[in-house]
Amino acid sequence: MARLGGGESTEGLGRRVPHVEEAYRLAALQATRYYRLGRLARLGLAGASLGALASSVLILWVAIHPLYRFWGLLVSGEVGLLGYSLKNYGEPLRVPPLDSIKRLSFMLLLGSTLSAALVLPVLASSLRGRIHRVFLEAAAAGYAVAGLTVALLISFLRVLYFDVIPSIPLGKTVDTPYGTLTLYRSNGWYTDTGLLSLQLWNYLPLIAALLIAASGVLIYYLAKYYEEILDMPPILAHNS
Amino acid sequence: MPRLSTLLYAVAGVLVVLFAGKLLELPVALMVVSGSSIEPSLKAYDLVLGVKPGLAGDVKKGDIVVWCLGNARWRSSCIIHRVVELHNVSGTVYVVAKGDALDRPDLPIPLSRVDYVVVLRIPRLYVLAVFLAVGGAGAAYYYVYLPAAVHGLRRPLTPGAAALAMVFAFAIFNLAYVGVAALDPAPILVKTPGVHNETLVFNLSSGLVHIHLSYDSILEPVSAPECRIVRPFEAQVELAEYSTTAGNASIVLHVPQSVFLELYQRASSRAANASLPSPPAKLAAYLWLRCELHFDKGVLRSMYPLEFSWIEPMVNLTGDGRVAITNRNPIPINVTLEVYSSLRHRIILRENLTLSPFTTTTVEVPKPSRGDTLYVRVYYTFLGHRRAAGVAVHG
Numbered sequence: 240m241a242r243l244g245g246g247e248s249t250e251g252l253g254r255r256v257p258h259v260e261e262a263y264r265l266a267a268l269q270a271t272r273y274y275r276l277g278r279l280a281r282l283g284l285a286g287a288s289l290g291a292l293a294s295s296v297l298i299l300w301v302a303i304h305p306l307y308r309f310w311g312l313l314v315s316g317e318v319g320l321l322g323y324s325l326k327n328y329g330e331p332l333r334v335p336p337l338d339s340i341k342r343l344s345f346m347l348l349l350g351s352t353l354s355a356a357l358v359l360p361v362l363a364s365s366l367r368g369r370i371h372r373v374f375l376e377a378a379a380a381g382y383a384v385a386g387l388t389v390a391l392l393i394s395f396l397r398v399l400y401f402d403v404i405p406s407i408p409l410g411k412t413v414d415t416p417y418g419t420l421t422l423y424r425s426n427g428w429y430t431d432t433g434l435l436s437l438q439l440w441n442y443l444p445l446i447a448a449l450l451i452a453a454s455g456v457l458i459y460y461l462a463k464y465y466e467e468i469l470d471m472p473p474i475l476a477h478n479s
Numbered sequence: 480m481p482r483l484s485t486l487l488y489a490v491a492g493v494l495v496v497l498f499a500g501k502l503l504e505l506p507v508a509l510m511v512v513s514g515s516s517i518e519p520s521l522k523a524y525d526l527v528l529g530v531k532p533g534l535a536g537d538v539k540k541g542d543i544v545v546w547c548l549g550n551a552r553w554r555s556s557c558i559i560h561r562v563v564e565l566h567n568v569s570g571t572v573y574v575v576a577k578g579d580a581l582d583r584p585d586l587p588i589p590l591s592r593v594d595y596v597v598v599l600r601i602p603r604l605y606v607l608a609v610f611l612a613v614g615g616a617g618a619a620y621y622y623v624y625l626p627a628a629v630h631g632l633r634r635p636l637t638p639g640a641a642a643l644a645m646v647f648a649f650a651i652f653n654l655a656y657v658g659v660a661a662l663d664p665a666p667i668l669v670k671t672p673g674v675h676n677e678t679l680v681f682n683l684s685s686g687l688v689h690i691h692l693s694y695d696s697i698l699e700p701v702s703a704p705e706c707r708i709v710r711p712f713e714a715q716v717e718l719a720e721y722s723t724t725a726g727n728a729s730i731v732l733h734v735p736q737s738v739f740l741e742l743y744q745r746a747s748s749r750a751a752n753a754s755l756p757s758p759p760a761k762l763a764a765y766l767w768l769r770c771e772l773h774f775d776k777g778v779l780r781s782m783y784p785l786e787f788s789w790i791e792p793m794v795n796l797t798g799d800g801r802v803a804i805t806n807r808n809p810i811p812i813n814v815t816l817e818v819y820s821s822l823r824h825r826i827i828l829r830e831n832l833t834l835s836p837f838t839t840t841t842v843e844v845p846k847p848s849r850g851d852t853l854y855v856r857v858y859y860t861f862l863g864h865r866r867a868a869g870v871a872v873h874g
Contacts (some may be wrong), residue, residue, distance in 0.1 A: 343657050384645070413671050417677035418677075423776055423777050423778075458639030
């Protein structure tokens, strides 16, 4: 707590200030840096932050692991969002749409890392009653970023599962003037991570919606109850 | 003097009406371009202002026009292409349009179906710049200026504004990064092995079929070929020889005589009711051979036609007073040889012979006495017809 006295200088506020009036303003400004939340609000904050963190981990997990596996001679190897290693009779096979998905999936890495970084401080401080205002702003952004990234994950998985993977030929019949060469089929199936993403398929839109809604609720809460939740220093609390 | 806010609301209202113009079929509409069919004239996310053809004057060649598909809900599926031709058919003007980036024009549409003629194009960069400037100014006014003006330092920024700014920044970066990139539509080129050459030699006299195949050396045969006759009936053939080297396979098959006998019987019953040409008659015959060669990476299935002709036996005199009877068929033919003496008025020799496939059988006939003529006749059944061929030997 800053100690004000003498009218000439103020110590403890980080720097010297010439007037009491200005010192009062600085103290008021500092008071807007923290919120003091009730138990229920902190519980909600922790829950939403855990949800955002979990979805970030899920996105990272799905993004970095192979989702589909091919075996056979024509095509073999694994396909994921952030990379693929397919072989065609032992030679590396280039799949242009998968190259595009690989480049685009950088956003999944960025989004999930960013959202995790944004919600972690508030998750760590939600056990205490006093939370830095910037942390709450960051958490609100983190929920929305996590929601948007989940939405992005849905669209990437949709393209991968419904467009790109079905377009990779598993078998082929080569008509030549000398006969028809029917090449043995390769097979493909989802990896454990791919199956997990399919199991969560119906829930992903809900997760995205909940995270974006949590962000909206938090922003609305901050805007509406700003005055009530500010952690006022005693001098300001007394004056107000 | 109207207030600034009133002006802003008016501008926003006009923009909303213009954007709804296409849906509401208003005379003027603002539309967002999507797709790339008319690049480079218009690019995705460009804004275009269209007016009804009546207001814009006559539709001319070179105009960019918009028409919507009839069954599109909310008039959401519309096409924006350039007019390349105008046709007047029985009083109805048809417009032929084409995307600048396309090779082929669209199907002609009646002029009455053209909804808008584009009169103004606003490039997407300007749209983005205006959007960002207006949005940024609005956000700064609402979230920064107003709180600072009302609350001073105690509340310099509306709570939640920083969060919203971060979210918008992420969303715009996301749009810029993901939105501009599209899936590469290049095809997936899967390398497939192939068969490059094939030679087939059918030796009718030996019944052997020589097949030589050349293929990609990544293919390795894993078993001997399985071949059989499949047309006009099913029959087995024997694998006489089979060898492989890298990228090559040599197959020798033997068609058993029973196959030719069966084929001859079928041909005989089919030709019995038809007339044959004068001797020596020739009739085309064929067999279809199907082979399967199993490689480590697939199966090659081929059909080979084995063509030949049934040829009527021929009778010739040799120089030393013998008669040669030639059978050029893959089956034995039974014949009866008769020698008739014109001087004695009777048959002086009758003999039954079996002509082996692809052989010439010579028969010694008695020497005719002076003034006699021997008529050598060979009787046989060829393709269901009782036929005869002969020669005369003069004394």
